[in-house]
Amino acid sequence: MGEIESYIDIYTHIGRFVVEFEQICHSIESGIRCILLREGLENEQIHEILLAGFTAEPLNELFRSLCNAHLKPDKETSKIINYVINTFKKLIPVRNDLLHGKWFMILKELEGKHKPVALGQKLHKNKTGSATKRFEYDVEKFKKLVMQATLSLDNMSKLSNCIAASFPITKNFNNIGRDKFEAIKALPIR
Numbered sequence: 642m643g644e645i646e647s648y649i650d651i652y653t654h655i656g657r658f659v660v661e662f663e664q665i666c667h668s669i670e671s672g673i674r675c676i677l678l679r680e681g682l683e684n685e686q687i688h689e690i691l692l693a694g695f696t697a698e699p700l701n702e703l704f705r706s707l708c709n710a711h712l713k714p715d716k717e718t719s720k721i722i723n724y725v726i727n728t729f730k731k732l733i734p735v736r737n738d739l740l741h742g743k744w745f746m747i748l749k750e751l752e753g754k755h756k757p758v759a760l761g762q763k764l765h766k767n768k769t770g771s772a773t774k775r776f777e778y779d780v781e782k783f784k785k786l787v788m789q790a791t792l793s794l795d796n797m798s799k800l801s802n803c804i805a806a807s808f809p810i811t812k813n814f815n816n817i818g819r820d821k822f823e824a825i826k827a828l829p830i831r
Contacts, residue, residue: 648746657787658783701730715811742763759778798824
Protein backbone atom coordinates (compact mmCIF):
# COMPACT_ATOMS: atom_id res chain seq x y z
CA MET A 642 0.00 0.00 0.00
CA GLY A 643 1.39 3.42 -0.95
CA GLU A 644 1.69 6.45 1.29
CA ILE A 645 -1.40 8.16 -0.09
CA GLU A 646 -3.51 5.02 0.31
CA SER A 647 -2.26 4.70 3.90
CA TYR A 648 -3.29 8.29 4.65
CA ILE A 649 -6.70 7.60 3.12
CA ASP A 650 -6.91 4.44 5.26
CA ILE A 651 -6.24 6.53 8.41
CA TYR A 652 -8.94 9.04 7.47
CA THR A 653 -11.35 6.23 6.62
CA HIS A 654 -10.89 4.59 10.00
CA ILE A 655 -11.36 7.89 11.85
CA GLY A 656 -14.64 8.31 9.97
CA ARG A 657 -15.75 4.73 10.63
CA PHE A 658 -15.04 5.13 14.34
CA VAL A 659 -17.05 8.35 14.54
CA VAL A 660 -20.01 6.83 12.64
CA GLU A 661 -20.01 3.70 14.83
CA PHE A 662 -19.87 5.91 17.92
CA GLU A 663 -22.89 7.94 16.83
CA GLN A 664 -24.78 4.74 16.02
CA ILE A 665 -24.14 3.61 19.60
CA CYS A 666 -25.65 6.90 20.81
CA HIS A 667 -28.66 6.28 18.57
CA SER A 668 -29.03 2.77 20.00
CA ILE A 669 -28.97 4.23 23.53
CA GLU A 670 -31.63 6.78 22.55
CA SER A 671 -33.77 3.95 21.14
CA GLY A 672 -33.42 2.00 24.38
CA ILE A 673 -34.38 5.05 26.42
CA ARG A 674 -37.42 5.68 24.21
CA CYS A 675 -38.54 2.06 24.68
CA ILE A 676 -38.29 2.40 28.43
CA LEU A 677 -40.21 5.70 28.39
CA LEU A 678 -42.94 4.06 26.27
CA ARG A 679 -43.16 1.04 28.58
CA GLU A 680 -43.39 3.36 31.58
CA GLY A 681 -46.34 5.18 30.01
CA LEU A 682 -44.76 8.22 28.35
CA GLU A 683 -46.13 7.74 24.84
CA ASN A 684 -45.71 11.22 23.33
CA GLU A 685 -42.64 10.94 21.07
CA GLN A 686 -42.22 14.71 20.93
CA ILE A 687 -41.68 14.62 24.70
CA HIS A 688 -39.04 11.91 24.17
CA GLU A 689 -37.25 14.14 21.67
CA ILE A 690 -37.44 17.15 23.99
CA LEU A 691 -36.07 15.13 26.90
CA LEU A 692 -33.21 13.67 24.85
CA ALA A 693 -32.27 16.83 22.94
CA GLY A 694 -28.89 18.21 23.85
CA PHE A 695 -27.60 15.13 25.66
CA THR A 696 -23.99 14.34 24.93
CA ALA A 697 -22.72 10.76 25.01
CA GLU A 698 -21.72 10.46 28.67
CA PRO A 699 -24.90 11.82 30.29
CA LEU A 700 -26.98 9.87 27.75
CA ASN A 701 -25.12 6.68 28.64
CA GLU A 702 -25.59 7.24 32.39
CA LEU A 703 -29.28 8.06 31.91
CA PHE A 704 -29.68 4.77 30.06
CA ARG A 705 -27.98 2.89 32.92
CA SER A 706 -30.28 4.51 35.49
CA LEU A 707 -33.41 3.86 33.43
CA CYS A 708 -32.40 0.23 32.77
CA ASN A 709 -31.96 -0.37 36.49
CA ALA A 710 -35.19 1.40 37.46
CA HIS A 711 -37.26 -0.21 34.70
CA LEU A 712 -35.87 -3.75 34.70
CA LYS A 713 -34.95 -4.16 38.37
CA PRO A 714 -32.28 -6.57 37.13
CA ASP A 715 -30.95 -9.62 38.90
CA LYS A 716 -27.20 -9.86 39.57
CA GLU A 717 -26.27 -11.45 36.21
CA THR A 718 -28.41 -9.03 34.17
CA SER A 719 -26.93 -6.14 36.11
CA LYS A 720 -23.40 -7.33 35.26
CA ILE A 721 -24.29 -7.38 31.56
CA ILE A 722 -25.89 -3.93 31.64
CA ASN A 723 -22.90 -2.46 33.49
CA TYR A 724 -20.43 -4.14 31.13
CA VAL A 725 -22.19 -2.79 28.03
CA ILE A 726 -22.53 0.72 29.50
CA ASN A 727 -18.95 0.80 30.85
CA THR A 728 -17.46 -0.46 27.59
CA PHE A 729 -19.05 2.42 25.74
CA LYS A 730 -18.05 4.84 28.51
CA LYS A 731 -14.38 4.01 27.80
CA LEU A 732 -14.82 5.08 24.16
CA ILE A 733 -16.21 8.53 25.01
CA PRO A 734 -12.87 10.25 25.84
CA VAL A 735 -11.28 8.58 22.80
CA ARG A 736 -13.99 10.00 20.55
CA ASN A 737 -13.62 13.43 22.15
CA ASP A 738 -9.86 13.35 21.64
CA LEU A 739 -10.29 12.31 17.99
CA LEU A 740 -12.84 14.99 17.18
CA HIS A 741 -11.46 17.85 19.23
CA GLY A 742 -7.75 17.19 18.83
CA LYS A 743 -5.52 18.76 16.23
CA TRP A 744 -4.08 16.13 13.90
CA PHE A 745 -1.02 16.13 11.68
CA MET A 746 -0.16 13.41 9.18
CA ILE A 747 3.52 12.60 8.97
CA LEU A 748 5.78 9.90 7.59
CA LYS A 749 7.65 8.11 10.36
CA GLU A 750 10.57 5.81 9.70
CA LEU A 751 9.94 2.40 11.23
CA GLU A 752 12.09 -0.63 10.49
CA GLY A 753 13.69 1.10 7.52
CA LYS A 754 10.35 2.04 5.93
CA HIS A 755 8.38 5.26 5.96
CA LYS A 756 4.98 4.70 7.50
CA PRO A 757 2.14 7.26 7.67
CA VAL A 758 1.26 8.18 11.24
CA ALA A 759 -1.27 10.61 12.68
CA LEU A 760 0.11 12.80 15.43
CA GLY A 761 -2.47 14.57 17.55
CA GLN A 762 -2.66 16.94 20.42
CA LYS A 763 -5.48 18.28 22.52
CA LEU A 764 -4.93 21.24 24.78
CA HIS A 765 -5.93 20.40 28.30
CA LYS A 766 -5.43 21.86 31.76
CA ASN A 767 -5.65 20.57 35.28
CA LYS A 768 -5.15 22.01 38.78
CA THR A 769 -1.39 22.23 38.34
CA GLY A 770 -1.46 23.93 34.93
CA SER A 771 -1.05 22.67 31.39
CA ALA A 772 -1.79 19.01 30.71
CA THR A 773 -1.82 18.84 26.92
CA LYS A 774 -2.60 15.36 25.62
CA ARG A 775 -0.46 13.99 22.80
CA PHE A 776 -1.34 11.07 20.55
CA GLU A 777 0.34 8.92 17.95
CA TYR A 778 -1.88 6.61 15.91
CA ASP A 779 -1.04 4.46 12.94
CA VAL A 780 -3.54 2.60 10.74
CA GLU A 781 -3.46 -0.47 13.01
CA LYS A 782 -4.33 1.55 16.11
CA PHE A 783 -7.25 3.16 14.28
CA LYS A 784 -8.42 -0.29 13.12
CA LYS A 785 -8.45 -1.47 16.75
CA LEU A 786 -10.54 1.55 17.74
CA VAL A 787 -13.04 0.75 14.99
CA MET A 788 -13.23 -2.88 16.19
CA GLN A 789 -13.87 -1.71 19.76
CA ALA A 790 -16.61 0.63 18.57
CA THR A 791 -18.19 -2.11 16.44
CA LEU A 792 -18.26 -4.52 19.39
CA SER A 793 -19.73 -1.82 21.61
CA LEU A 794 -22.38 -1.09 18.98
CA ASP A 795 -23.29 -4.78 18.71
CA ASN A 796 -23.65 -5.02 22.49
CA MET A 797 -25.59 -1.78 22.91
CA SER A 798 -27.93 -2.63 20.02
CA LYS A 799 -28.62 -6.08 21.49
CA LEU A 800 -29.30 -4.56 24.93
CA SER A 801 -31.70 -1.99 23.44
CA ASN A 802 -33.41 -4.65 21.33
CA CYS A 803 -33.89 -6.89 24.37
CA ILE A 804 -35.49 -3.99 26.23
CA ALA A 805 -37.70 -3.12 23.25
CA ALA A 806 -38.95 -6.69 22.86
CA SER A 807 -38.92 -7.63 26.58
CA PHE A 808 -36.48 -10.45 25.86
CA PRO A 809 -34.25 -11.75 28.67
CA ILE A 810 -30.89 -10.04 28.51
CA THR A 811 -29.02 -13.01 29.98
CA LYS A 812 -30.13 -15.26 27.10
CA ASN A 813 -28.83 -12.81 24.51
CA PHE A 814 -25.27 -12.34 25.76
CA ASN A 815 -22.41 -14.77 26.23
CA ASN A 816 -20.02 -14.44 29.13
CA ILE A 817 -16.65 -14.57 27.38
CA GLY A 818 -14.68 -14.62 30.62
CA ARG A 819 -13.92 -12.38 33.58
CA ASP A 820 -17.39 -10.84 33.45
CA LYS A 821 -16.92 -9.65 29.88
CA PHE A 822 -19.95 -10.13 27.68
CA GLU A 823 -20.63 -10.33 23.97
CA ALA A 824 -23.96 -10.07 22.20
CA ILE A 825 -25.08 -13.31 20.59
CA LYS A 826 -24.92 -12.81 16.81
CA ALA A 827 -28.46 -13.87 16.07
CA LEU A 828 -31.97 -12.54 16.35
CA PRO A 829 -32.91 -11.82 19.98
CA ILE A 830 -33.83 -14.92 21.95
CA ARG A 831 -37.05 -14.97 23.93
